[in-house]
Amino acid sequence: MTPYGSFTFFFILVILLAPTVILGLQGKRFHSYNMIISVLVLAIIFSSKLTGFIALIIFTVWQVLLIQGYISYRKKENSGWVFSFAVIASIFPLVISKLLPYFSQVNWISFLGISYLTFKGTQMIMETRDGLIKQNIPLPRLLYFILFFPTISSGPIDRYRRFDKDLKQELTGEEYKQFLYDGINKIFQGFLYKYIIGYSLNHFLIANLRFIAANHFQSHLFYMYSYSMYLFFDFAGYSCFAIGVSYIMGVKSPENFNLPFISRNMKDFWNRWHMSLSFWFRDYVYMRFVFWMTKKKWVKNRNVTSNLGYILLFLLMGFWHGLAIQYIIYGIYHAVLMVGYNTFEQWNKKHKWWPQNKFTEVFSILLTFHVVCFGFYIFSGHLIH
Template sequence: MATETLLALGLYLLLGRWLVGLTSSLRDPAFAALNIGAVYYFFYWNNEQRFPVKFQLVLNLIFVAYLFALYVQYLAMRRWSDQPGWQPWIAFFIPILFLIVIRYAPVKELAALVSPSLGRLIERRPDFTLNAVMVGFSYIAFRSSYLVLEVRNGVVPKPGLWQYFGFAIFLPTLSVGPISPYRMHHQGFVPSNKPEIPVGRAALRVLVGAVKNRFFGPLLNQLTYTGLLLDEHPHHLIDLPIAAVAYYLYLYCNFSGFCDIAIGSAGLMGIPVAENFANPLVARNLGDYWNRWHITLSHYMRDVVFSPLSKFLVRTFGPKNANHAIALTILVVFLLVGIWHGVGWNYAAFGVAHAAGLIAHHYYTIYLKKWLGRERFAAYNRNRAIHAVSVALTFSYVSACLFLFANDGESMARIFSMLRL
């Protein structure tokens, strides 16, 4: 099966590179069809490892609904994205509304209303959720909504149907991102603006990502909460920080490794993709961390939520309260970041924990600038000892916050029940 998958991926990349290089009118529909077919093959066709064969009809129907949702998003973008006033926001929020439905719709209850036998079939699969089978829709929703803003602001021309599908369902960035904007994707299809992406460098990027994702990730996972603590045996308290650090490193290798593979694979086809990581392990504060970790999500939240909301709050409460307005905006942004990552109170708590750290750093920086003055503050930032301590504290805080990200309430209770002094 692994050999078959690798051969299919190789064929996908070769066909993709050939299609991207074409200049005929068939290029865009063929490229969209290639990605639609690839997504169906890799995530919906004969997926016995996740679901039994009897689920195939259900998966096929869900895939049709998946494509229909994308088509509705496309129609909304075409209709409203370049209209004046508030109308583009209709097109902007439609993908977000689809995402909310996919995340929170009571699938089992709705299936039982349609067909009792279908409801019983799904009831026997607790892992069956729309979010699990509508692969990558959270990334599609953010890319599609951001595309509306790109068109509204005149950054890119309004894409046609096949261009939209080739972008929205682009296989390398589908399931784990990055949330790369349409303007970068479109560059790969414009000969006069096409960036040079050496094949060797792209192939090396795929190899590096595979080593991080498939070798170092599983190795580190043996020391995470699941691999080390959730084994029904007592553990010394020291195992908790070990698991916290291991989980942070595991998540970095797993996530950044997958992004390396996505960026390298897209590069092999000649399509540029935005970078998503810039060595976040050496961040000196949480603001620096979010400029290095999941960069495309940070940029999306900055452009879509932080900038407009902070300006609105400053206008509302006045310039004298600008610092408090920024702090409130940070809380809203990271609460949304937490909720976007998953369903459950622990994800919201994860976002609030990061917001608390960022707000504390925000006020601490204001205090330092007033107390030290410009020159001494600059010297403070250049001090190597302070830099080293800042990096260590940031690394520790991020590791601690990820405890909320990695575990639901039941897992947290089990972990604490296993710890001994």
């Protein structure tokens, strides 16, 4: 069963989360019950695909052993080689799951949510290296973080320390009432986005654009904007569901979208679009690469180092979406945009060529919107095929 993919799924959630709501409104703790609920919901999600459920179990055991083992090691030693091995071992199942379809018809290692669970495990190893996680984590709490069902398939990607802080917070009945109110609002927003606006865009516009085959410029243009809007409302709607259910369970999962289509430039866009993923790549890929290059002093120019970091970041993001040509080109496209904007930004600081006023702000928003939509058009595969 697909998370948030049918009204049956929501009906099951209403039944299972009813005790959570009752306990929360009474100011009583409910996280132990929610851990059991996560296991039950995961069993329901994977009930139609036993191989996926088995892969999830094996993957989880693998990540837990790596995380707990590295935490124990880090208390005594701090070898860069051991850290690198732990990170590579953490992402290894994800890499195999991306490559296996090109060599076998059966992708036995893949399962729903493998990417986002990998991000969680890898970030914990990195934060342990940085000294942000110092103590062994109780096994039930670690499993609850990794297998937190509301966000398992497509995020948002939470951070362990923020998640753990929510679990330790004692909520009064009044405080939980606000959580419940915000959660229900988010879920209704999700229905509006995904099942009304998103569905309408896909069913009445995109699905009926047969005239694209005529190769008319205006038809491709119409598809580009329709698909971009659909992609946002469908994904943002899913994120609203995930965040809303998390709130009901007493966990404030991070926001994933913040009005991305009013971004003033590409940096601003990636601070607004799929924010948990953007910030993950920024913190654990880009910043580490820049720090490493600066420390090694291989490139003395900071702007060049920054641009190399953007190229690495967006190439990885493109490959993460898949090895299909449109995803790789999509990553290259955004790498070029970020390098171009970063170069222009640094140049403009010296020459003050681009003024800051209402006109330039509106122009920047419109330009960024069209550039972003063209990127989604590449992502859709229609430009390539």
